[in-house]
Amino acid sequence: MQKLNLPEYSFEVKNKEKDPYIFDPARKKYVRLTPEEWVRQNFMRYLCQEKGYPLSRMAVEKRLKSPLGLVRRADIVVYDRRTRPDIIVECKAPSVAVTQETMDQVVRYNGVLGARILCLTNGLRHVYALPYPEGKGFVYLRELPDYRDDAAE
Numbered sequence: 001m002q003k004l005n006l007p008e009y010s011f012e013v014k015n016k017e018k019d020p021y022i023f024d025p026a027r028k029k030y031v032r033l034t035p036e037e038w039v040r041q042n043f044m045r046y047l048c049q050e051k052g053y054p055l056s057r058m059a060v061e062k063r064l065k066s067p068l069g070l071v072r073r074a075d076i077v078v079y080d081r082r083t084r085p086d087i088i089v090e091c092k093a094p095s096v097a098v099t100q101e102t103m104d105q106v107v108r109y110n111g112v113l114g115a116r117i118l119c120l121t122n123g124l125r126h127v128y129a130l131p132y133p134e135g136k137g138f139v140y141l142r143e144l145p146d147y148r149d150d151a152a153e
Contacts, residue, residue, distance in 0.1 A: 001038045002094050004123035009045045026060040035093035039123035040075050043091055052147035053078055053087075064112045074109045085115040087144070092122040103127065119144065 012023035013033060021030035022041055031037060040060070047053040062074040076089035090106040092098070098120055106118045110131060118138070120127045129138035 001033070002035065002123070004039065004042050004094065005125070006042050006046050006123065007050060009042060009049070011041060011045075024060060025055055026058050035095065036075075036091055039093065039121060040091040042123060043089060043121055044076060047076070047078065047087075047089075047144075051144055054147070057081075057086075064109055072109060074113065077113065077115070081149075085113040087117045087119060088113055088115040089119040089121065092120070094123045096122050098122050098125045098127055103129075107131070117141075117144070 012030075014021055014030065016030070020033040022033040022037060023029070024031050024041065026044060044055070044058065044060070047058070048055050057079045059077045059079070060075065062077040064072045064074055074088050075091040076087075077085050078087040078089070080086040088106060088110055090102065090109065092102060096102065103118075103120055106120050110118055116130065118127075118129045118131060126144075128141040128144050130141065131138055
């Protein structure tokens with residue numbers, strides 16, 4: 001798979017029916033290794049190993065239902081200790097550009113979730129943003145903050 005703009009990690013990969021599968025520790029199963037899945041697995045590992053976010057607070061392919069009844073899936077949702085969505089991550093394949101259109105997708109998902117931080121990555125470029133209340137824009141961050149135990153809240 002393509003080298004990403006993330007640290008290099010090792011993964012459990014096996015072939016099944018001529019296709020590669022990668023072990024997803026969040027879902028506790030092997031999933032088909034697509035370019036988007038490669039980004040998702042690497043970014044999850046980055047969240048855990050570099051930023052300190054516990055895997056136990058992550059949901060992968062989180063099912064969302066919009067007010068219009070549309071069902072979508074958020075790639076990664078990180079929850080705080082009170083099980084409120086803290087970070088929503090949308091992963092794209094490296095060949096998919098990070099654009100306003102792809103950012104709009106994260107914003108729509110966040111309309112359902114209400115996360116504190118929005119993240120969009122294609123593995124090569126990462127965008128981190130704090131949404132202003134009432135959809136009035138963003139404060140962009142240079143990097144994702146490290147995990148902090150919010151037990152003092």
